[in-house]
Amino acid sequence: MEALVFWILAFGLVGSGLAVILNRNPVASALSLVITFVFLAAIFVSLEAFFLAMVQIIVYAGAVMVLFLFIIMLLDIKAEERRPFPWVKLSLTGLLGVAFFFIFDRVLKNLPQSSSILTWGESPEKLTAKKLGEVLFSNYLLPFEVTALLLLVATIGVVMLSRREGDRSKRSEESSS
Amino acid sequence: MNAFTEITLNHYLVLSGLLFLIGLIGVVMRRNIIVIYMCLELMLNAANLALVAFDRFSVVPTVNGQVMVFFIITVAAAEVAVGLALIVALYRLRQTTNVNDLMEMKF
Secondary structure (H helix, E strand, O other): OHHHHHHHHHHHHHHHHHHHHHOOOHHHHHHHHHHHHHHHHHHHHHOOOHHHHHHHHHHHHHHHHHHHHHHHHHHOOOOOOOOOOOHHHHHHHHHHHHHHHHHHHHHHHHOOOOOHHHOOOOOOOOOOHHHHHHHHOOOOHHHHHHHHHHHHHHHHHHHHHHOOOOHHHHHHHHHHO | OOOOOOOOHHHHHHHHHHHHHHHHHHHHHOOEHHHHHHHHHHHHHHHHHHHHHHHHHOOOOOOHHHHHHHHHHHHHHHHHHHHHHHHHHHHHHHOOOEHHHOOOOOO
């Protein structure tokens, strides 16, 4: 049963991931990416990371993808026009994939094939959101606070970047008049 | 041990690797800078999947891997905000999102 769930989720994840890179229309790509994130959240649930599954849905499928769709529609991007099929680029990418899987095969062969690392670990306590919060606010308190600073810096950066040139001069004119 | 009915850590690692590879191929192949950004998100999520799987399959599971994923999600959200602001600024300047038209810094 667990295996069946895993295979369904795995095929869904890979299929929707492929849809992201194969769709020519950016809006379709973005919607496929939302589906990918939902499948990933389901896989997090199957790994008993319930809180992360919720964060994945809320932050990625909610906030980040809305931002992406908003920018796509704001910029009014058309679907990429058909160009002569990029054989050179595609073959290079295929080479990349083959090399990648060669490396991956080696890594998996060097992993122990049957040992405790391959099966589910038995935790003495339930790994709930409460436990996650305790660890986050004790062991990882400093990184957590630094993350808050990072978000502040990112917010200020976005405001600076999205300000139009000449806004300042217009504002100073208004204040002087 | 049947590879289809018994799900081990290796299955999750292969899945994570596949997702990363899809993102990498997208970054190399696609010409739209926004789609390239989406593929970067895909690669970050592949790393998240590997971290959660490693965490859950360790002999004594902890939440340390989940905390790491939590931080990655936060940094990714900040990165998307800044990156999309850059794309909007670039679009205002050049009226394009095709990376083939943005080659000033190419040697």
